[in-house]
Amino acid sequence: MKDVYILGIESSCDETSVSIVKNGKEDIATVVSSQIDIHKSYGGVVPEIASREHVKNITFVMEECIRKAKMKIDDIDAIAITYGPGLIGSLLIGLEAAKTISFIYNKPLIPIHHIAGHIYANSLEKEMKFPLLALVVSGGHTELVVMKDHFKFEKLGGTLDDAIGECYDKVARVLDLEYPGGPKLDALAHEGNAIYSLPIPLQDQSYNFSFSGLKSAVINLNHKYSQRNESLNKKDLAASFQKVAIASIISKTKKALIDYNIKNLIIAGGVAANRGLREEIEKLSNELTLNITIPSIKYCTDNATMIAAAGYYAYKLGRNADLYLNSKSNDTLN
C-alpha cells in the first residue's frame, strides 16, 4: 500500500505547531513553537498576544518542519488542521495557512477537532483497539469518550465547570506557583502528604466532573489560614488537592470502564503528563486488567503531530472540507 503523508497544523492556543506524519503513526518531523515565556508575565494566555505571535511564527515553523522532514510540500497527501475548539484568533492563523496550502497545491483539507487530535496522539504509540474509552484531561477539557471505531465518538460525560488542567493552574496560583502552575503543582504534591481534608467532587452516578467546588475549597482553606496568620504547608496542600482531584477522575473512569465493559483505555490531553494521574491509572489497570495507552509527554501537550495522526484516519474516511472551512471556538467532538 502507498504510504500516506499528512501535514498537520495546530494553533488553537499558544503553540504554533506543524508536523508531518506517515501513515498515522510515524512522526517524520514536528516543530512546536511555544509562547509560554511571553504569556508567563501575564499569568495566563492573552488571546490577542497569542494571535499576534502565531502570525509571526507560522511560516518559520512550516519551513522548519518541511526542512526537517527533507520533503517538499508537493510530497504531502493532505493537510490536517485544528479547526476548533480553541482561541478563535489563534485558530484562524493555522486555518488560513492550511487553506492557502490546500488551494495552491490542490491538496485535500482535513478538519480535525482538537480533542480528536489529543485522542489520536495515542495512535503514535500503538494501534488503537476498539471499543476504547478515552479519558481526555487538559487545560480546556475533562471528558470521557467511548469510541467503537475510528472517528465514532460517544461522549459519556464531561466537566460541568472548570476543566481539570484549568483547576490545577488556578490552585497553583493560590500556592504562588508561576504560570503554568499545573506541572509544578504535580511535582510539589509528590513532596507532601495529603493531610488537609478536601471534598471529593460530584460523587454521583453520572460520568460528569466538577472542579470549581474543589478549587473554592482550596481558596477558602488558604484564606482561613492566612486570617489566623498561620501558614499552610504548600507541599501538603498540593498533595491533598491532587489526591482528591485524581480520585474523582479515577472513580468516574472506573465506572465507565465497568458499565461499558471496556478494556482499552487511552489517556489524552496535557494533564496526561501528570505523574500522580499516571500512578493511579497504573493501579486501576492492575485492578481491572486493562490495555492502557498513554502518549509520551511530548505528544500530551498541544502539538501538530497528533493532528496529523488524526488527519490520516479522517483522510482515509474521506472527511474532507472545502475552502469555506471556518474555525470554531466551540464545537462538540465529531
Added chain:
Amino acid sequence: MNILYIDTSSSYLYTGIVSNNKLLCSIKDNLGQDLSRDAMPKIASMFEKTKLQPNEIDKIIVVNGPGSFTGIRVGLTIAKVYAWSLKIPITTITSLEAMKDSCDLNGIVIPIIDARRNYSYAAIYDGDKCLLKPQYIKNEELTSILDTLDSYVIVTNDDISLKGKKCEYNPNILTIVKKYVEKENINPHLINPEYLKLTEAEENKISDTGN
C-alpha cells in the same frame, strides 16, 4: 506579469489580479463576520475565473494594517504563506496608503479609520509626501491638527465626527498595484501586521508597572 492584491483590513475583502497593467479580476465584498471563512475561497474563485494557476502569480501586494486586528491577520497569513511556499516576491502597503492612492485628489489627503473609543488610525499626506505618519491617535489630538490646516479632504468609510470635506473610500486596485508594483520586496517570514496599537494586556501592564 501577474500581481495578486489582498486587503482584508476591514470587514471588506478587497482583492484583485492585475496582469500587464490591466485589472483581470477583482472582488469588493463586505464579508462582515464571514471574512475569515470566505476570504480564501473568494480569492481562489478569481483563479477559476481568469484560468490562472496559483503559481503563475509573480508578486503579491498585501495590506498589513491598520484596521481590524483579526481581519489584517487573515489576509496577511494567506499572503505570507502563499509567497513563502511558492517563493514569490511580496511587499506590503498600509491601508491608509491604499485609501490615499485610491482617491484622485490634489492637496492634503487624510485617510482615517475609526479605531473606536475616540481614537482613530490616521495619516496625513500631501501628494506623496507624508506629513503625519500612520498612527493610532486620539480624535481630540487629530482635531487640533486639522484645525491648523487650511484645506484638506478626509478619506473614510466610517461614521466619524471629525470636521471637513469627506471622500468615500472605494479602492482603485489597478492604481494601487501600478503604484506599488516596484516597491521593494520583503522576506515573507518577516511580513507582519502593523497594528499601530498594543494589545490591552500590554497597555495595562505598562500602566501598572511602567515597563
